Amino acid sequence: MTYTVIRLPQYTKADLDEITGGLDDPFEVAALGVRSRDKDVHFGVRHAGRLVAHAGLVDATVSVGARRFPVAGLGGVVVAPDLRGQGLARLVVEAAVAHARGTGAEFGLLFCLPDRMPLYRRLGWRESTDGMRVEQPGEAVVDHPLHTMWLPLAEDAVWPAGRARLHSLPM
DSSP states (O other), X not given: OOOOEEEESOOOHHHHHHHHTSXXXXXXXXXXXXXXXXXXEEEEEEETTEEEEEEEEEEEEEXXXXXXXXXXXXXXXXXXXGGTTSSHHHHHHHHHHHHHTTTTOSEEEEEEOGGGHHHHHHTTXXXXXXXXXXXXXXXXXXXXXXXXXXXXXXXXXXXXXXXEEESSOOO
């Protein structure tokens, strides 16, 4: 089966429900209590008229020590349960990364559960083991409980050592 990635003009809760069948916690992170931000740019795959995969991007800023730099935050990656294992996550993530390379961001950035890390590693993402602080509502800044992964978008970009801070809600 050949699938084609399209850029979606918008992405709503109804779209997410179309992919997941209306699962209450499709990303399995609700119990962590961390609020995320909506994505600004969306990529998807339709199959037989149904949206079956999605990945979204946001522009964000990270600082490590005195260094501050732009990142392309990847999030909302989801594939219909009945179509997993067919490369759809790879397709939407690669489309998002290709778009991110044209934004001027130095790095791609994502947060994920441990069982999702092998997928992202296969796609070239690397783990940042120094942790990430993120903003939350009410001006709180907290340690993000998920694993932080990065991808160089600029040639020879290397994630700086040290504890990082995302200057927004996470993706």
